[in-house]
Amino acid sequence: MSASPTSASPPGPIVTRLRDAGCVFAEDEARLLISAARTPAGLAAMVEQRAAGHPLEHVIGWAEFCGLRLAVEPGVFIPRRRTEFLVRQATALARRAAGPARTGNAGPARNRDASPARPRAVVVLDLCCGSGAVGAALAAAVDRVELHAADIDPAAVRCAQRNVAPAGGQVYQGDLYAPLPGRLRGRIDILAANVPYVPTGAVGLLPPEARVHEPRVALDGGVDGLDVLRRVAAAAPQWLAPGGHLLFETSEDQAPQAVETVAHRGLVPRVARSSALNTTVVIGTRPSRGPRPPAAP
């Protein structure tokens, strides 16, 4: 290859080809394509794919998310920058669930231990996991995580398996909770579900990179965008541990209805908003005491 990945200025013809195709960050993209290509012929093919409108992440095979480089195959939802806010909220709650790192030298002398005890493993489910970005980022941020992830789409499951393997995560394929092992019932501390939430009528308005290159099942949330969320919330109380949290993204407009949905299932709702990332996260917490909230009818 004639240009190295660190070239200060990538070859003009590549930049021109990308710019002519409408890539705003043509120079940066050219550098990434050069660093990802194994041969000059491979590079030429990648430049053409990108010029034809394929998302950059699908062309180079990875996306950056929460400082991690995650595998993203063609046909799999590309993790969005705004979802880092959901990860931040989930990380804070997971660290609280783990409890303070015990020093190991408190209590009666016979129980004392010089080595600090580690916090307990936090049970995380990344539901509707796509590439597994949310679960992988949580596992990277929290000291000890027992990670599970699930998605209905086989391509997403394949991709997630690659991304959560370093954290020892398990990935299941199927409709929402259906493929999960029964032993997870009532044990999940953090249930992060970045469900599809685009209203059906708005899917056609999405940019082509999403509308054409990401699967409809990853985007379309039904007439008001909340169909999948309603199903997730309905069964969440059965899977959450006492004090466990369900977290999901919505649009700002959808948030009031999403809050009602969560409250209706006996979870205590809260809304977190990031204006910097222009995103809203709804959190529903299963009360720590009292009977399990009612199951879905």
Ligand SMILES: C[S@@+](CC[C@H](N)C(=O)[O-])C[C@H]1O[C@@H](n2cnc3c(N)ncnc32)[C@H](O)[C@@H]1O
């Ligand atoms: C918006 S994408 C989010 C992917 C990933 N969590 C992320 O943030 O990058 C939604 C994902 O939900 C999955 N999905 C949609 N309906 C589902 C269902 N009924 N059961 C399981 N997964 C589903 C899609 O395949 C897609 O990967």
